[in-house]
Amino acid sequence: MPAKDYKPAVRQAYGMQVDAVLKRYPLKAPAGQTLAAVKTDSIWSAPTLDTARALSRWTSTRMFEFAEQKTPWYAGYPKPSFPAAAQHMAELPYLFDLALFDKLSPRQADLSDRLIAAWTRFAATGDPNGGGERVWPRLHDDRGQAGWHVQSLTSGPWRRADFVKDHHYRFWSVGDTRSHRA
Template sequence: MSGTKLMPLSPREALRSGRFNRVPVLIGVNHDEERGRGLGQELAPGGAPMEPEAYEPAIREEFGDRADGVLKRYPLGAFPSAGEALATVRTDAAWSAPTLDTARLLSAWAPTRMYEFSERDTPWFDAYPTPSFDQRAQHMSEPAYLFDMDLFQEVKHGQARFRDRMISTWVEFADSGRTNRPHFQEAGGYVQTLASDTWRRADFTKDHDYPFWKNHR
């Protein structure tokens, strides 16, 4: 709650006005955040893969008077399954676009770097059934690369270098506030892809249809 001694301003107002501790910031998001929720619901007791006919009602319930635009922009036929379609919509609307907005606000006041965890071949939860579609960089995927956790299957041997590079980069930032990657504001909204095949600049606004969501809130 804002307006208190602990939190005198809402986070939105603090970021807009610059009234916060201006230290270097590393902010990130996973490329496929909502796949975790969708697959979790699917594998929960009584759950099942989403049926195609359930997609449109789910969009209409979630987006109300904006649903027609969302369905036109994310037609079911453009995806292998209804579950993947809904997860993509939710990821872009609730995670990707807001994270980019937050990075833009932060970068006006403090050195800011943004990344996107984009690994496609991530470990699934150990002892859980195989899901109906690939989990990819879902909400809980990156901890498997950072910690020894029995919760997950083992990280593949060929990804050890990627894991070590990601850990060392984050540790360097925590220690010094620096990395060898460009600042978000200095490179026109630079977002760094983190994946085992390559580290490159993400085409973030295109990948997550940012202009659409900027105008549909």
């Protein structure tokens, strides 16, 4: 996406709220990556946390953010001009043997083993904890942001993500800013 197309794209998606969105997400190179951040936060991140918070009122809920930065790309397709990182579906080659993606590196294969072990523990017991990983607490909506634990899953140590800040959750979820959502 050329830089000149960023503001028109935001204007088209967010209409009357364009000024607030552009102030929160000023153009950074590359423009496509900046627009991807806007869309990720408004369409995926904020609604996902809203859903997890609602679910946590009724059932044991854990939330994660797959945050690995060096992920396999789609086999046979040209790579984008910027790092794709943890884009939509990036965790799938770590969990399933799919020909759709490039082969995992040894470091990626290690993360795959860790993810599969956590998912297996969760399927067997309802609790993903164990295997030497940091504790992954339940998400609780009864204590406000302090209870909104989102585990960041990477090839490094797993820890709590600063999800609310990183994805501008309050901007997309408080008051009349709900109308920013595309």
